[in-house]
Amino acid sequence: MQDRYGLELSTSSAAARDAYVEGIDQMLSAEAGVEDSLAEALEADPNFALAHAALARQHQVYARVPEAQAAAATAVELRGGTTAREQRHIEIIDLLVTGKVPQALELIGRHLDDHPRDAFALAPACGVFGAIGFSGRIDREAELLRFLEPLATHYGDDWWFATVHAFALIEQGQWDRGRRMAERSLEQRPASAHGAHTLTHALLEAGADNEAIGFLDGWLADSDRASVLHCHIWWHYALLRMAAGDDEAARQAVRENCFPEATTSPPITVFSDSSSFLWRSELAGNARDVDAWERVREFYEAKFPRPIVFVDAHVGLVYAVLGQTEQLQACIAELQELGEGGLLPAGTTGATLARAYGAFVDERWSAVIDLLEPLIPQVVRIGGSRAQRDLMTNTLLAAYVKSGRIDEARAFCERVGDRRPTRPVAGFELC
Template sequence: MAHHDRRFLPLSTASDTAAAQYREGIDLMLAAWPGAAEALDAAIAADPGFALAHAARARLHAMRGEPAAARACIAAAAERVARAGTERERSHVAVVALAIEGRSGEALEHALAHAEAWPCDALILSMPLGAFGLLAFSGRADHDQARVDLCERHAAAYAPDDWWFAISRGWALTENGAVALGRALTEEGFGLRRENANGAHALSHALFEDGAGAEAEALIADWLPGYDRAGVLHGHIAWHAALAALERGDAQAALALYGAHVRPGVTAGLALNVVTDAVSLLWRLSAYGHAVPAGLWDEVRAYAEPRFGEAGFGFADAHMGLLAAATGDRAGAASRIAALTALAEAGTLAAGPVVPAICRAALAFADEDWDSCVRILEPVAAEVVRLGGSGAQREVIEDTLLVALMRTGRAEAARTLLDARLHRRPSPRDARWQARLTA
C-alpha cells in the first residue's frame, strides 16, 4: 500500500505506523504543539530508513536551537534519501540541510524552487514564511510583501479547509497591511484547529494590528491555560497579552504576565523569543515611564549573553543593543557596534547598517541624549523592517524614536508619526500621547 502525507504527497516508507506518526508529527510541528518530537521518533523507530522523518526531526532540533542533534539527524536523512527517495524527497532533505548548515540564502532559493514543483510540501513552504522565517531574516525590506506573494502564488494548491495554510496566508496578509482579510483568514484557520499555538499566535498579531487589544487579552486568557507550558510559543503568546496590557496603560498587569510566563527561567520558549520578548517588554516599560523592578534586567543579561554574545544576527543584535544600553554595559555595546559596523561595511550583515544604528541610538536614549537618539534613528527608520520579525516586535524601535521626539520637544514630528500609526491601527496609548501633544 502506498503512503502519503497529509496533503497527498507520496512517502517512501512501507510502514503504516511510520506514515501515520509522520503525518501526526508534521501536524504538531506546524501547530507548534507539544508531541511532535515523540511522534517523529515513533516514525523513525517504525522505519529507520524513512528519510523524511529524519529530516523533520532535524528541522525540529534546529528550531529548538539544538544544532548538533540537527546536524546528526539531517546527515541520517541525507544518507537514507540517497538510497531510497524520490526527487521530491531528495529536494526536501536538501532544503532542510542548507538551513541547518546556516546557508540561509541558498536555503531560501531552494525552498522557493521546491515550492514551484511541490507547493503542497508544507514543511518546506513554511520555512520562508513566518516572523522568523527565511524571508523575514533575509534582510529584504520587502519581506512582508514577498510572503504574501508566495502564499498567493500557491493558494490554489491548498484545500479551503487546510488550517495551516489559512493561518499562514492570513498572517502574511496581516503583516503586509491587509489586516481585515488577514484577520478573517486567520480566524477561519484557527477555528479549524484550536489546538494550534501558531494559530493563536497569528490571531494575536491580527488583533494587535487591528487595534483590538481587549479582544487579544480575552483570547489569550481563555486559550493559554490549555496550552502546555512546555510549548515553545507559550511565553511569547503571553507576551502579546502583556503588550496589550501596556497599550491600555496597565504596567502591573504587564509585569504580572511577564513574571508568570515570559521571563527567563519560567518559559520553555525558543532562546530568540525569550531574549527579544523580555528585552522589548522591559524596554517599553521604561520608555513609557514605568519602573522596571530591580534585578529583571540583570536576569535577562545573564540569560542572553551566552546565547547571543556574538554579533551577526541582526534581529538578535538590535535587542542585545537595547539590553546593553539598559544595563549600562557600554563596553559590550561598543564592541558589538564595532563588529556590526564592520559586517555591514563588508556586506555580510543581512539587515545592513540599520542594526549598529539601532544600538547607537539605544545608548543615546539610555543616556537621555534625546537629540542624538533622534539624529541616529530618523534617517534609518524606514530600514528597521530589514531586521525581520513582526511589526509588533519591531515597533519597540519606532517607540524609541517617538519617545525621543517627544522629549526633544519636536511635537510636530511626533504628531506626524503618531498620526501615521493611528491611521494604521487604533492604539489607546498612541491616542493618549496624541492628546498630550495637542493639548
C-alpha cells in the same frame, strides 16, 4: 504511504507514517509534542529519512545546532531509497541547518514548482522569522505575500496554509481578510498556537485591543507551556495589558511565561521578547527592573556567542540599560564591521539601533531622533513583525516627547496613519 497533503512517503510502516504526520502537524501549528511524535516515527522505522529531516528542523528552531546538523546528515545518508521529491525536501532542510539560507530559499522556490503541496518544505520560507523574513530585504513583507498567493489554489481550505497566508496579509495591512482566514483556521484546529498568534496580530493591527485581550484570556487558559510560541503569545498578552494600564498583570505575565527561567521557548524568542518588554515598560513610565535585565544579559551571553539577525536589534538595549559602556561599544563596533562587510542580512541596522539605545539611556534625545528617524523605514530589514518593530517606534516617540517635540511625534503618527496600534509612551497620547 502518504502524508496529509497526499505526498508519497518512503516508509513501509503505517505507525511511522501516522506519527510523522502528527509531528509535522504539531510543528506547523506550533503545538507541543513534536519530538515525541518524531521519536515514535523513528522507533517504528529508524530508516525513515524524512522523519530525521523533520527532527533536524525541530532542533534548528530551538538553536540546537549540533543536533540539527547531525539529524540532517542522517537524513542525507538515508535519502538514497526515497523519492525525488523527498530527496529535494531533505536537501532543503540540510541547507537550512547548515546556514545556507539563501540557497535553501532558492531551492524551495524551484521545489514548489513541482510539489506545491509540500507544506513542510514551504514552511521555512514563511513567517517573520523565515527565510524571506530574515532576508534583510526592505520589501520582504510584500515579497512573502507574492510568494504565497499563487500557492493558495493548491491548498484550498487547509488550516495551516490559511494561517501563514493570513499572517502575510495582516503584515501588508489586509487585517479584515487576514482575520477571517485566521478565524477559519482556528475553527479547524483550535489548539493551533500559530492560528492564535495570527488572530492576535489581526486584532492588534486593527486596534481591537480589548477584543484581543478577551480572545487571549480564553485561549491561553488551555494552552500548552511547551509550545514553541508559549513565550511569544504571552508577550503579546503582556503588552496588551500594559497598554490597558494594568502594569502588574503585564509584569506577572512576563515573569511567569517569558523570562529565561520561566519558559522553554526558543532562545531568540525568549531574549527578544524579554528585553523588548522591559524596555517598553520603561518607555511607558514604569521603574527599571535591574535584576530582570541582568538575567536577560546572562541569558544572551550564554546563548548567542555571535551576532544573529533580529537578536542584533535588541542586544544594545541590555548593555545600554546596565551601563556597560565597554560592552555596548564593542557590540556596536562588531555589528558595524560585519554589516559593512555584507555579513549581516540587515547591514548596519543593528549597529545604528544600539547607538540609539545608548543615546536614549544617556538622555541625548536629539541624537536618538537623528539616528532613528531616518532608520524607521529601514527597520523592516531586521525581521520580526510590525508589532515587534513598535519597539523602535516607541523609542522614537519617547525621544520626541522627552525633548519637548510633541508636534513632531504627532506628525510621525500621521505619516503611519494606515496602522495605529496602541503605543504606551509616557507623556504621549496614544496614536
